Amino acid sequence: MRNFVRTxxxxxxxxxxxxxxxxxxxxxIFDTKCMRPEYPRSxxxxxxxxxxxxxxxxxxxxxxxxxxxxxxSGYRQLDKAALTAAxxxxxxxxxxxxxxxxxxxxWTYTFHLPRNL
Numbered sequence: 001m002r003n004f005v006r007t008x009x010x011x012x013x014x015x016x017x018x019x020x021x022x023x024x025x026x027x028x029i030f031d032t033k034c035m036r037p038e039y040p041r042s043x044x045x046x047x048x049x050x051x052x053x054x055x056x057x058x059x060x061x062x063x064x065x066x067x068x069x070x071x072x073s074g075y076r077q078l079d080k081a082a083l084t085a086a087x088x089x090x091x092x093x094x095x096x097x098x099x100x101x102x103x104x105x106x107w108t109y110t111f112h113l114p115r116n117l
Contacts, residue, residue, distance in 0.1 A: 025095045026105050037085035037109060040077040044113070048075045051110040052082040060100040062091045073111065082109040 050073025057066035064087050072079050086107060094103040 037081040043077045050074050055104045058091045059102050
């Protein structure tokens with residue numbers, strides 16, 4: 001019986017040691033200057049506020065190569081300003097199993113009216 005248990009344990013240990021879990025690291029922002037989009041003048045004048053939820057496809061060189069809005073702010077100008085700023089960002093590349101890989105990252109920006117309006 002002991003030999004059977006040892007054989008099973010040895011087998012399980014060899015299977016587990018050969019089983020690798022994929023480790024994924026998402027891209028992260030590199031250039032913090034791009035984090036604040038310019039508030040569109042028409043949106044300021046109309047006192048529009050809102051939050052834009054979007055996804056960015058970051059390439060292996062850290063540039064944004066695609067984007068999509070997951071949830072709109074409700075205002076086309078605010079959505080456009082947020083995406084325009086995000087497309088200018090430079091990211092630290094995401095990796096999978098230690099290798100650079102193109103991947104999607106989610107991002108959010110909220111537009112608040114300045115207090116001095």
